[in-house]
Amino acid sequence: MPGQRSITEAEKLAEAKLGGMPVRHEQMAVVANIYRAASAVRQHLENSVLREADLTWTSFVVLWVIWVWGESETRHVAEEAGISKGTLTGVSRTLEARHLVRRAGHPSDGRLVLLSLTDEGEELMRRVFPKFNEEEAFVAGQLS
DSSP: OGGGOOHHHHHHHHHHHTTTOOOOHHHHHHHHHHHHHHHHHHHHHIIIIIGGGTOOHHHHHHHHHHHHHOSEEHHHHHHHHTOOHHHHHHHHHHHHHTTSEEEEEOSSOTTOEEEEEOHHHHHHHHHHHHHHHHHHHHHHHTOO
16 A cells, blocks of 8 residues: 555665665655645645635646736746646636636737736636735745
């Protein structure tokens, strides 16, 4: 069972897979803990704020990028959001269907697509972001 496994066992198995080459345990633990902490924060924000707005983490980040930077090419939104262009295509289509995002062709290059928030998207971000930021403050307030 995955829940029954220990990090020590995993470290020993990794060393064995590497033919006895030493594993940098402390660094491995740091990276694993950063990942776990980020996952816990994301889950907390999804459960405490985003779910009531019917948003995923990724859809919120896409909305935030467009809200902050204004109308932007999809490639720039994907880069700022830290997602692939393919993922952005699916997310932006969902947000467009919810009337939160508007997709438009670039005026001088028909190959490019621009994303902007609709009035509904602007209103949603004005309503959701303060709650999101309050939860960020709550999470960060627990840190020394």
